[in-house]
Amino acid sequence: MNESKSPEPNKIDRIIHEPARLKIFTCLDPVDNADFIFLLHETGLSKGNLSSHLSKLELAGYVEIEKTFIGKIPRTLISLSKKGRKSFQDYKNAIVQILELK
């Protein structure tokens, strides 16, 4: 009944592997959540790219996106899902294996 598994060991997850998204992961990993503007500055991506990468991550189930309004201005809160955190950890382990780091 586990619809998603981590079947191939040392298999690189291309969704995470993309440099722009790697930055997003490393920004989100240590925190509970972050807003769009924070990520924008932290990652150095353009608004357009950040938006589309986030959509991709959301589609993959790696992040959760919550849109609220603070007064009248929109605010987008992004957080890593449980699955996202797990997959990121797996990704890092795979990279360490493959590159024979540490």
Added chain:
Amino acid sequence: MNESKSPEPNKIDRIIHEPARLKIFTCLDPVDNADFIFLLHETGLSKGNLSSHLSKLELAGYVEIEKTFIGKIPRTLISLSKKGRKSFQDYKNAIVQILELK
């Protein structure tokens, strides 16, 4: 007079970053050289993919390719260039930094 530099620290080199080429690098790094067939088996890539990735690496100046004949059958020897080895090391350092490994 240094036409190529390593200007951006922590900048991911996309030529190396591609998983298929990462495999090629890790195969070639510990040895002096390897032939096409060896890499074919070691990396699990198809002939077509291996060929085109090697071309890309050659174009980037990361590998050197020497075609010889052993008797009548062709033999292609591939080796990392000095630049390739250096760039791979830089790449690994960048990854370690970015992922905060080690």
Added chain:
DNA sequence: CCATAAGGTTTGTATCGCAAACCTGTTTGC
């Protein structure tokens, strides 16, 4: 009001990675 800004999303395009088709020469079956 008109222009500019804030906070994003959608669209256009050039590149890329992969699979399949192709190429050149060699060995094998008959």
Added chain:
DNA sequence: GCAAACAGGTTTGCGATACAAACCTTATGG
């Protein structure tokens, strides 16, 4: 001795993707 299979690669076709630029909506300044 010639067609078929094989070895060792290269080239081509195509679907997916990342980035830039255009666009949208609501606020705010002059």
